[in-house]
Amino acid sequence: MREFYYKYLKWLGEDKDNNREVVVSTRIRIARNLEDFVFPSQLLESQRKRILNKVEWVYKNETRFSEYDFLKLEKLPNIVLDALVEKHLISSDHLENIRGAGLLVDKSGKLSVMINEEDHFRLQVLSSGLELKESWKKLLSLEEIFSDYFKFAFDDKFGYLTSCITNLGCGVRISFVVHLPALTYSGKIKDFLKKLRSNKILIRGIYGERSKPIAGFYQITSRSSLGIAEEELIEKMEKVARKIIDEEVIVREFLFREKRRYVEDIVARAYGILSNARYLNSLEAINLLSDLRFGIYFKMLDISMKVLDLLMILILPGHLQTKYGRGMDPEERDGVRADLLRVFLKNYKINQGGVI
Numbered sequence: 001m002r003e004f005y006y007k008y009l010k011w012l013g014e015d016k017d018n019n020r021e022v023v024v025s026t027r028i029r030i031a032r033n034l035e036d037f038v039f040p041s042q043l044l045e046s047q048r049k050r051i052l053n054k055v056e057w058v059y060k061n062e063t064r065f066s067e068y069d070f071l072k073l074e075k076l077p078n079i080v081l082d083a084l085v086e087k088h089l090i091s092s093d094h095l096e097n098i099r100g101a102g103l104l105v106d107k108s109g110k111l112s113v114m115i116n117e118e119d120h121f122r123l124q125v126l127s128s129g130l131e132l133k134e135s136w137k138k139l140l141s142l143e144e145i146f147s148d149y150f151k152f153a154f155d156d157k158f159g160y161l162t163s164c165i166t167n168l169g170c171g172v173r174i175s176f177v178v179h180l181p182a183l184t185y186s187g188k189i190k191d192f193l194k195k196l197r198s199n200k201i202l203i204r205g206i207y208g209e210r211s212k213p214i215a216g217f218y219q220i221t222s223r224s225s226l227g228i229a230e231e232e233l234i235e236k237m238e239k240v241a242r243k244i245i246d247e248e249v250i251v252r253e254f255l256f257r258e259k260r261r262y263v264e265d266i267v268a269r270a271y272g273i274l275s276n277a278r279y280l281n282s283l284e285a286i287n288l289l290s291d292l293r294f295g296i297y298f299k300m301l302d303i304s305m306k307v308l309d310l311l312m313i314l315i316l317p318g319h320l321q322t323k324y325g326r327g328m329d330p331e332e333r334d335g336v337r338a339d340l341l342r343v344f345l346k347n348y349k350i351n352q353g354g355v356i
């Protein structure tokens with residue numbers, strides 16, 4: 001179980017990744033279904049297992065999957081399942097019926113396929129920062145392998161058939177997790193999100209549908225894939241991301257120029273609590289790490305953005321429990337979370353910041 005602590009997190013990339021100060025991560029996913037089966041929610045357990053076993057067979061026989069792992073969800077302990085949700089590799093919906101559900105994932109966590117979630121296959125690519133074109137190519141190669149073995153349900157009028165109508169057509173959804181502390185602290189966020197939200201864009205929490213935005217982190221998602229070609233969607237979402245980055249950066253620079261003490265106070269308080277607290281729950285820790293992330297942008301702390309983003313996952317409940325290889329009650333988790341962050345911050349000092 002312990003090996004799952006650090007596993008599948010290499011996709012978090014490098015500090016220099018495109019605009020990662022604002023766009024924490026980019027996800028593109030494709031929904032595909034099999035011609036000969038009804039959608040997963042209507043499948044018998046035996047049919048779900050038939051699909052899963054066929055993917056397992058392909059995994060074992062296909063050299064292009066030599067750098068992948070294949071996991072049957074029902075064989076995994078609950079703690080590991082929680083950690084996989086925290087790693088963004090499976091969704092909470094996927095856990096609602098783990099019998100005959102699976103995950104195919106490359107060792108870096110970048111490319112993966114959820115099997116028998118809402119659709120038979122959900123193929124996804126994750127990248128840190130704003131990264132669409134290269135990711136799209138990688139995702140297409142993964143889809144190509146699948147199409148060598150499976151026949152997808154396709155209709156001339158509606159495109160790829162999916163269990164939810166919003167995914168008909170190309171079946172592609174693009175989403176960004178963005179970090180917007182300046183818009184949030186300046187009070188501009190409500191109006192900004194109102195303008196952004198439209199019939200084309202959805203705003204969700206970091207963990208997708210039904211999760212709530214926290215600590216200035218939002219998931220910005222394309223709404224429907226019907227009637228739009230993949231390349232057009234990529235271009236549109238790239239523009240949306242650029243607009244968000246521009247707006248957030250303008251306000252960050254304004255705050256640092258005009259209200260520097262206010263910014264320093266936010267970051268220094270977060271640092272003070274994180275480097276002294278003995279108990280921290282996940283929500284409080286994420287809020288404080290969000291403030292540190294804000295400070296890293298202003299060079300007030302010499303912590304790598306990549307390491308900060310990694311920490312935001314490693315301190316979550318599923319991860320802490322995989323690290324220790326056992327279940328822990330919330331109080332114990334809050335204690336080890338505080339210890340982990342306190343020890344980590346011992347190596348870093350806060351300074352006045354400077355060059356943006």
Ligand SMILES: Nc1ncnc2c1ncn2[C@@H]1O[C@H](COP(=O)(O)OP(=O)(O)OP(=O)(O)O)[C@@H](O)[C@H]1O
Nearest residue numbers: 025026027088090091173175176177206207208209
């Ligand atoms: N940009 C992103 N970076 C990292 N993880 C992401 C990103 N966008 C979405 N996710 C993850 O993908 C999972 C699915 O998210 P979400 O429910 O929004 O997606 P979906 O594929 O559109 O599903 P549905 O069609 O059911 O709405 C979530 O667990 C979330 O953690």
